[in-house]
Amino acid sequence: MLRIAVPNKGSLSEPASAMLHEAGYRQRKDRRELVLVDSGNEVEFFFLRPRDIAVYVGSGKLDIGITGRDLLLDSGSPAEEIMQLGFAGSTFRYATRPGTAQDVTEFGGMTIATSFSGLVTQHLADNGVDASVVHLDGAVETAIQLGVAEIIADVVETGTTLRNAGLEVIGEPILKSEAVVIRRTGAPEDDPKVRQFLRRMQGVLVARRYVMMDYDIRVEHVEKAVGLTPGLESPTVSPLHHEGWVAVRSMVPSKDAQRIMDELYDLGARAILTTGIHACRL
Ligand SMILES: Nc1ncnc2c1ncn2[C@@H]1O[C@H](COP(=O)(O)OP(=O)(O)OP(=O)(O)O)[C@@H](O)[C@H]1O
Ligand SMILES: O=P(O)(O)OC[C@H]1O[C@H](OP(=O)(O)OP(=O)(O)O)[C@H](O)[C@@H]1O
């Protein structure tokens, strides 16, 4: 059995379960379930606090886990990222009241409040800055209003939370984060069960990002048309019963599909169809 850690709450939880479901794995129906065995797929899921996942995976008790890059790095656990999942995208940044400081080099002697004290302590050390770090569990924006800290370091997505607290981001982002799959550092790379899991997840990412496009076009325009729809490997071109015409089938990025359909139409393509992809293995 492959033992996988999945976030049980917070921003990572629902999208992680949705992705696993799309990859064909059973997912829990009740949020109170802590462990779920999917015997058909020989996988056991452990629903854990996102912050603890890198600790379990780093200890080798669980084979792989889904967590945020920021949480992985903050934990200092001996685990590494093996796949990016493209959701829960955010930056990790310093913020303060206007006029307090411009960037990390001016933080000497100040106090920084954060839920990611591992990351912040490391970042201050890397920049040779001597400042104090106060660890808080969440809602760190309020720490400035209450005089606990002059600076905060927190997850920023839209920036709405900071703006509402009258704070502004300063300096460059400390890091860019997203949901990732992790495994213990140095774990064998060729574990077939892990490879199969990653292929399934990759299949979901591709199915979400691409559509299948079919169209008919006159033979003399086919080279130009396949230039617009090169596909991942190469498009399938089949003869049509109607002489002088071919049918083309190719995967195209969903975000470009409408523009490509317009351009194909202008080239003379007809019966242009797009269909969703439910699953795939490349
Ligand atoms: N607003 C957000 N947008 C995108 N990602 C976020 C956001 N808030 C947190 N994250 C990401 O979620 C992970 C944090 O997990 P955590 O459980 O703390 O999420 P949370 O949404 O803050 O949950 P909680 O309800 O426990 O505060 C990190 O990887 C972080 O980058
Ligand atoms: O830039 P924004 O789009 O506003 O999102 C960022 C906010 O989202 C998260 O907070 P959450 O709601 O999870 O509360 P928490 O501080 O208790 O974790 C994070 O800690 C930030 O505060």
Ligand SMILES: [Mg+2]
């Ligand atoms: Mg939070």
